[in-house]
Amino acid sequence: MKYANEINKRKSFAIIAHPDAGKTTLTEKFLLFGGAIQTAGAVKSNKIKKHTTSDFMEIERQRGISVATSVMTFEYRDVLVNLLDTPGHKDFAEDTYRTLTAVDSVVLVIDCVKGVETQTEALMEVCRMRDTPVIIYVNKMDRDGKNPFDLLDELEEKLSIRVRPLSWPINMGKDFKGVYNLYNKSLVNFLPNKKATDEDVVDLKDLSDSYVDEHFNEKDAAQLRNDVELIEGVYDEFDKQAYLDGKLAPVFFGSAVNNFGVKDLLDTFVEIAPTPRNRQSSTREIDVNEDKFSGFIFKIHANLDPRHRDRIAFLRVCSGKFERNKFYKHVRLDKDVRFSNPYSFLAREKNIVDDAFPGDVVGLFDTGNFKIGDTLTEGEKFYITGIPSFSPELFKELVNKDPMKTKQLEKGIRQLTDEGVAQLFTQHGGNRKIIGCVGDLQFEVIQYRLLQEYGAACQFNTLPYYKACWITGPKNKIEDFIRFKSANIVEDKDGHLVYLAESEWYLNTERANNPEIQFNFTSEIHK
Ligand code: G4P
Numbered sequence: 001m002k003y004a005n006e007i008n009k010r011k012s013f014a015i016i017a018h019p020d021a022g023k024t025t026l027t028e029k030f031l032l033f034g035g036a037i038q039t040a041g042a043v044k045s046n047k048i049k050k051h052t053t054s055d056f057m058e059i060e061r062q063r064g065i066s067v068a069t070s071v072m073t074f075e076y077r078d079v080l081v082n083l084l085d086t087p088g089h090k091d092f093a094e095d096t097y098r099t100l101t102a103v104d105s106v107v108l109v110i111d112c113v114k115g116v117e118t119q120t121e122a123l124m125e126v127c128r129m130r131d132t133p134v135i136i137y138v139n140k141m142d143r144d145g146k147n148p149f150d151l152l153d154e155l156e157e158k159l160s161i162r163v164r165p166l167s168w169p170i171n172m173g174k175d176f177k178g179v180y181n182l183y184n185k186s187l188v189n190f191l192p193n194k195k196a197t198d199e200d201v202v203d204l205k206d207l208s209d210s211y212v213d214e215h216f217n218e219k220d221a222a223q224l225r226n227d228v229e230l231i232e233g234v235y236d237e238f239d240k241q242a243y244l245d246g247k248l249a250p251v252f253f254g255s256a257v258n259n260f261g262v263k264d265l266l267d268t269f270v271e272i273a274p275t276p277r278n279r280q281s282s283t284r285e286i287d288v289n290e291d292k293f294s295g296f297i298f299k300i301h302a303n304l305d306p307r308h309r310d311r312i313a314f315l316r317v318c319s320g321k322f323e324r325n326k327f328y329k330h331v332r333l334d335k336d337v338r339f340s341n342p343y344s345f346l347a348r349e350k351n352i353v354d355d356a357f358p359g360d361v362v363g364l365f366d367t368g369n370f371k372i373g374d375t376l377t378e379g380e381k382f383y384i385t386g387i388p389s390f391s392p393e394l395f396k397e398l399v400n401k402d403p404m405k406t407k408q409l410e411k412g413i414r415q416l417t418d419e420g421v422a423q424l425f426t427q428h429g430g431n432r433k434i435i436g437c438v439g440d441l442q443f444e445v446i447q448y449r450l451l452q453e454y455g456a457a458c459q460f461n462t463l464p465y466y467k468a469c470w471i472t473g474p475k476n477k478i479e480d481f482i483r484f485k486s487a488n489i490v491e492d493k494d495g496h497l498v499y500l501a502e503s504e505w506y507l508n509t510e511r512a513n514n515p516e517i518q519f520n521f522t523s524e525i526h527k
Contacts, residue, residue, distance in 0.1 A: 034074025392436025
């Protein structure tokens, strides 16, 4: 319990959203509250522009800049908040999923006009797999969006989680007048283009307070009272434990661009969000309060800029204290490693760190020793678990265009896929190589990097698969299955068997024909 004080003041989280819902805007407002940035727009300028989908070099350049804001640390009300950034571009969704393995909770931003969108559902699925506590922020209330009650229903239905509003809007769009905070019974008035200050917050005994009648017209006052009565009738009291267990999501309403409802959200976040939690490992539960250090790599960022050909591995500290220049065991390689220049990410500046505690993220310079899921310890052999691989959405065969460079190609593709942006599958019992990615952009990046960094020329042939399914089940059933479907069976880099399904119909047919085999869209890196 040596580091309990450090651990208990830390909260590490990510903001997730479908592109355009307002993640960047909300991030920026949080940082302004935390005093981490002085000027609005600082985060925005680092954002991967949504519309430059075809120019991967430009996207990579912008990603390079965004490394500096990968983790933004600020203090708010004595809490040290680590905000882990996630790329907005859908082709980098895998990066986002990985980042979710390194946080203790998330804030999910929803656009009140669009409601739950595809990317929101995918992200939420990852949160549910891990029982990650989620707070929902319904953004853009200054626009005419969906009815808030309908939105709550949509959230519950599409995200498969119980919700509990903690604030409630008074109208929306042009008539948006503010929110009533159901948690601490205060009213925040909305004035467009004006930052809500403490003077705009009015504490009420309850909604019978005459302030409501003096301040709002009869219709709005009646509507607010009715709505709140309905909410209090329908929803149970907010259950913090259910939130911490990932079973219940508190909901806030606001308008990030107007800095509205953001303080309410942040105040509640620092109050209820979890501090760093224990982690499961391949051998035992790792108590966050253990004195001995452990941590794992959840993301690797390679820089395409030829002037700075460095790779940065992102390490999340799980227990103990990480120290600069101290030797740690790289469990997979069974090798002692130390880092002389680890850095922390303090909004837009890279700082060398001397030590880091559970919940913190440290950037380690890497020359190719790390892959996603690698664990560092003080000597004990275990892997931190709970770091899945997800089924890619696009599959292409890797074809070598220069037989003289076969070795370079093999080495290059192994190293590049260690970074986690693409997955390498090898034909079961053969040598055909299939690359799976979430976005088309990754294939271009791989082709470019294989040539630039390894001198290996390749081409990609599109394959008609729709999902990779990791298969498990009784040995004899698996053997029969791979005999029948040999053309569709590949192995991932860790030798796990994978069935590549051409379509949902094929997959369902195989599921029906092979009831004893499990077809999984995800696979634990360390089983
Ligand atoms: P993202 O990171 O989730 O992709 O979203 P981002 O914050 O970039 O916001 C997407 C767009 O939505 C931006 O407009 C932003 O200004 C706007 N926005 C964010 N919050 C609100 C809000 O509360 N109300 C309204 N009406 N709009 C909001 P843009 O035109 O794409 O960019 P910009 O030119 O305004 O920077």
